Amino acid sequence: MALRAAKLVSRSNFWGTALRCFCTDLIGDKPILVRDFIHSALYHPNHGYFSKRSGPVGVLENSIRFNQLDGRSAYMKYLDKLYKRHDISWFTPVELFKPWYAYAIAEAIMRTANLSIPLKIYEIGGGSGTCAKCILDYMMLNAPPKVYNNMTYTCVEISPSLAERQRETVGEVKSHLSKFRVECRDAADKNGWGSKDNQPCWVIMLEVLDNLPHDLVYSPNQASPWMEVWLERVNNSSQVSEIYKPLQDPLISRCMEIIETHKGTKKNLISKVLSKIIPKPRRTWLPTGCLKLMETLHSSMPNMSLIASDFSFLPDVTIAGDRAPLVSSKKDGKTLDHGSYLDAKGDADIFFPTDFWLLEQIDHACSGFSNQTAKPAAFKPVKKRRCITLESASFMGEFGLPMKTRTKDGYNPLLDDFKNTKFYLSVPTHNMK
Numbered sequence: 001m002a003l004r005a006a007k008l009v010s011r012s013n014f015w016g017t018a019l020r021c022f023c024t025d026l027i028g029d030k031p032i033l034v035r036d037f038i039h040s041a042l043y044h045p046n047h048g049y050f051s052k053r054s055g056p057v058g059v060l061e062n063s064i065r066f067n068q069l070d071g072r073s074a075y076m077k078y079l080d081k082l083y084k085r086h087d088i089s090w091f092t093p094v095e096l097f098k099p100w101y102a103y104a105i106a107e108a109i110m111r112t113a114n115l116s117i118p119l120k121i122y123e124i125g126g127g128s129g130t131c132a133k134c135i136l137d138y139m140m141l142n143a144p145p146k147v148y149n150n151m152t153y154t155c156v157e158i159s160p161s162l163a164e165r166q167r168e169t170v171g172e173v174k175s176h177l178s179k180f181r182v183e184c185r186d187a188a189d190k191n192g193w194g195s196k197d198n199q200p201c202w203v204i205m206l207e208v209l210d211n212l213p214h215d216l217v218y219s220p221n222q223a224s225p226w227m228e229v230w231l232e233r234v235n236n237s238s239q240v241s242e243i244y245k246p247l248q249d250p251l252i253s254r255c256m257e258i259i260e261t262h263k264g265t266k267k268n269l270i271s272k273v274l275s276k277i278i279p280k281p282r283r284t285w286l287p288t289g290c291l292k293l294m295e296t297l298h299s300s301m302p303n304m305s306l307i308a309s310d311f312s313f314l315p316d317v318t319i320a321g322d323r324a325p326l327v328s329s330k331k332d333g334k335t336l337d338h339g340s341y342l343d344a345k346g347d348a349d350i351f352f353p354t355d356f357w358l359l360e361q362i363d364h365a366c367s368g369f370s371n372q373t374a375k376p377a378a379f380k381p382v383k384k385r386r387c388i389t390l391e392s393a394s395f396m397g398e399f400g401l402p403m404k405t406r407t408k409d410g411y412n413p414l415l416d417d418f419k420n421t422k423f424y425l426s427v428p429t430h431n432m433k
Helices: 002-006 034-043 072-086 099-112 130-142 146-148 158-172 174-179 248-263 269-277 288-300 356-366 390-398
Strands: 120-124 153-157 180-182 201-206 214-219 227-233 237-246 282-285 304-311 328-329 334-337 347-351 386-389 421-428
Touching: 034 214, 034 288, 034 347, 072 158, 072 237, 099 130, 099 304, 099 390, 120 130, 130 146, 130 153, 130 174, 130 201, 153 158, 153 174, 174 180, 174 237, 180 248, 180 390, 214 248, 248 288, 248 347, 288 304, 356 386, 356 421, 386 390, 390 421
Parallel strands: 120 153, 120 201, 153 180, 201 304
Antiparallel strands: 214 227, 214 282, 227 237, 304 421, 328 334, 328 347, 386 421
C-alpha cells in the first residue's frame, strides 16, 4: 500500500479548478507547480500582471490633507474620485498616507539602527518609489547630517516599469540620487546578492509578502497524507487541470516541516475516525515564495534587520483552502473577484493573507535556529532573532504621527480602515557567533 501511494498521481475536479482555460504562455508542455503558475501570472516579462499593466499601483501627485476632510464619508468620496481619475487597481498605504506612513518606518529604523556606521537600507518591491523618497526625505530632515550623507538605499525590483518609476520618484530630490539605486532583479535569487555581507543593514518589505508565489497542497481527507498540486495542459489544449503527487519538492517539504514542527499537526485517532465518518478534502496554501526569499536574505545578509507590513486577513475570499488568496481584476472602473486562482491569466492580481505566526517561524528557521537539541538534557539553543508583530495602529502610535492622518471629526483612516494589516519587526540578537 505504501509503495502504491508513493507512485500515486491523481486528478480531480474538486473546488471547480479543473478544466480552466488559460494563457498558453503561462503553462508550457510540462506540468508545473502552482507557485510557478502564480509567478508567471504576476511577473512574466510579457504576460504578467505587474509587467504588462502600465500602472497597477497608483501614484498621488500631492499628499491628502486629512485635516481638511470632515470625516469618513468625505474621505470615501475623495478616495472614490481619486480611483476614477487614475483608473488604477489600488493605492498602497504608503501612497495614501504619504509622507507620514514612510516617516514612521524611518523613525523605527533611526531608533533601532547603529548610527555610528553607514546606514544601509534595502527595499524589496519598491512600488512607485514613494517609500524610498519619503524615508530619504526624513533622514535628510531629521537624522544627523553624517547619517544622511553616508547612507545608501537600494530598491530591488523585479518589474522594469516600476524600477524606472522609482528612479523618477526619488530623483525629484537631487541630493537623494547619490545615495539611491535600483537593481532590477528577483530578490529571491541568491545570485543577485553576490557574496555574503555580514554588515548590519535594514530590509523593508511593504505589501510584498501578499504577492509572493505560494504552493498548494491537497489531501482527500483528514487522515491521508498531503500531496503537491501541479498544473498541466489537457491534451495540448488551452485548458488546465490540477494533478496531485506525493510530496517531493524540497521547498514544499521544508515549509510543511516548519509548520508541523511548531504546530504539531500529527495524525491522531480522532482525525482517522472522522476521515471515515465524515471525509473532508483539505487544501492548504503554503508561503513557499516567502520561505525562499527569507532563506536568500538570511544567507546573504545574516545581520539584517527586517520591517515587513502586509494583510493579516482578507475579506470575502471564496477560493478554497487555508491562507487562500483573493484573485481580483479591474475592468471599466469596476473590481471583479474571481472564484478560482486559475482565472488569473496576467490580467488579475493574486494576493494572499500573511500568517504572521508562520512568518516568524520561517524567520527563525532561516536564521539557523532549531527547536531541536542533540541531547534531551541539553539546553535549547538561543534564538538568533528578536521578533515582534504589531497591529498597524500600534506601530503608527509608537513611531508615527497619527494626528497627521486624522479628519476634522476624529476619524483616522490609517488607524480605523487598516485593521487587517500588521507590521513585523525582526532584528538579530547578540547571541550570534
